[in-house]
Amino acid sequence: MDLDINQYINIFVEESKEHLQNMNDILLELEKNPSNHDLINEIFRVAHTLKGMSGTMGFTNMANLTHDMENVLQAIRNDEIEVSEEIIDLLFECFDALDTSVNHIIDYGSEDTSNHKELISKLNNHLVKEKNSKSNERNIQKPVLELEHHLIEVLKKAKSDGLNVYKIDISLKETCMLKAARAFIVFNTLESFGEIVYSHPSVDDIEDEKFDLSFSIMLVTSSRESEILNSLNQISEIDKIDITLIDDSFNIIEVNNTSPKSDEGLSSFQDEDGKDEKTTQSHLGKIGKTVRVDIDRLDNLMNLVSELIIIKTRMDDLSGKAAGENMTEAIEYLERITTSLHDAVMKVRMVPIERVFNRFPRLVRDLSKELGKEIDLQMSGEETEVDRTVIDEIGDPLIHLIRNSIDHGIELPKERVKIGKPERGKLVLKAYPDGNNVVIEVEDDGRGIDYKYVLRKALEKGLITDKEAESLTVEESINLLFLPGFSTADKISDLSGRGVGLDVVKSKIESINGSVEVESIKDKGTKFIIRIPLTLAIIQALLIRLKDEIYAIPLSSVTEIINIPSSGIRDIQGQEIALYRGKTIPIIRLRKVLDISEEEEVEDLVVVVVNKGEKQAGLIVDSLIGQQEIVIKSLGKYLAGIKYISGATILGNGNISLILDINSLI
């Protein structure tokens, strides 16, 4: 049977990502508390789930790797291996490999060819090495047995009654057809000797065949080991029988009934499979009731809602003529509903910024390790929500800023102590909503930016003139960092050390209609403040009129609206220019550019000053309509190449207005 796995790939990818994120978090936690067994259990569960999932999908390389991870984790759980830095690094490596695999699956729909041989052999080496060194100690130590309270009571009672307690591990042959039936025979046979006080998996699970090939039983009996073994040997299809007498040589530890370990009972009894149920259980608590929805469907829903709003506006117009109190009332009600519907749909498209933030702990860990710095990362506001389309865009700029802070901002521990700062550097990542924007701050308590140095550097590179340099404020000087061409390769570990491709960060943020600022105090630290719109689907725009057409200009690129007398415009070799705030800016006659008949000469021209980065230009328009929130619609594939137009929006009356592409106009 050839299962069409493609339809499951999306689910697989989504879930794997979730599990991997979970694993990443736990690993980071584990690094801080290496002795916490709950964390090990959790990673084990995640690895196990991943193994199952990838196995089902036929991604054998992933399955193999997770399988070997399980082995190591299992050994840790059994205290055969200690959690060392090495192990954690290794687990991180495995995590990376899995992450790469999943990403490959996203891109190509199939698994990459790497079979993780190296990692697997590393894992196995650990297993052998550590086990050997540990097993020596183990021989001296008493074997450990973790039991629930009531079982310990049973053991005590059995002892006082002079009965023996045996732990019996049974493995069935792989060829065994009716495992449950075979197990039932085993149970029956053993019950003839005494009382079965414990079994793993539980009797119910065994009856339902919810076990692999092996199971464990604890039997309280007056019979001897050899008698039991004899009768068990008569049952066919049994591969292996292991009987251990539980006596004083065992170090019995009571486990708390409520801890997640308790349902696994004797920890040394565990087989790897048959635990799926527990895995899902432990995850159920964390994951709320959610439905995964394709983003396209949401877009579609959004369209329908926009449509509804447009129709509502039209009805509004009509009701003015038809009057009627009931009608007006009904339309007001409709308006309320559409508004809340619109908000609700917008909310559905929102995702918590956590999606971006959650990879930073690892980034900070790796970088600080690499550079020998000690850094505390503090994150807040991860629950702040932004539109899905924005999320995808802000990851890279943020990584850039964090790298900068760690690499150049925060000093080495020694230096920090010398200047009286705490040894550990602090990196604060904060997100919070602010009106229609989301603000993200990246703040460090490092050495800050020396504005004088920045000025000097900018002068050297000829980015500013001496005269300009004199008039710049401290803030303006620091902002020179964002100038393209400020950063060059030679300045990696300069005194200020900042400015590695910050222009890239700036242009990326601006491309999603955001802005970035920097505040810095020398020796105290630096703070980058990023402001991004909640959504890319809705922007603030300035609507302007040209003859009888209406166009929209994104407000983010509008600097100012001014009036210029027509005599103020000069023609210099075919390029019209005007004086604006002591500078000359090029003037663009929109009517001409947009192929509309020339305007009749007017005395006072309305000019919208727009900017693209540092470049400015004045656009001559007929008149202004006003500022409005608009929903951006794509023009589709057919119109992809149209000049000067970046998209369209639908106005209240249902008509389409085109959005001007300022970048291509200037």
Add this chain to the structure above:
Amino acid sequence: MSSEINNKYVIFKLNKEYYGIPIDNVISIEKMHTFTRIPNAPNYLKGVINLRGEVIPLIDLRQKLNMDLREIDKNTRIIVVTDKDIVAGLIVDSSSEVLEIYEENIDEVPSSENINLSYIHGIGKTKDRLVILLELSKVLEN
């Protein structure tokens, strides 16, 4: 299943001739909408319309096929078509019906010195008339 549908064509009139587009490619037929002009676009690209919240380019088929222009009247229709991710509206004189034309009744385009033959996929013959079947991918080429 698809073979049944494949034989059906949406028939419309352009300059007194009948034209056909496979029904699979037709999303809907609309009355003339108000549209927004697109600056600097080729002359056959009339503008964009708002079709239930989607922005859709409007192609004047007469102009695209180098025919004389004609005033928009109450019979003018927009046939909204799709081909390979592209959605567009075609302005036609009027639309009449859906016809079934079987493969065997479709002739190849007679080789002729006539212009724009690449837009034509074939000539369909029905009982009482000839239908020019359009090659949509060519019509939607920029």
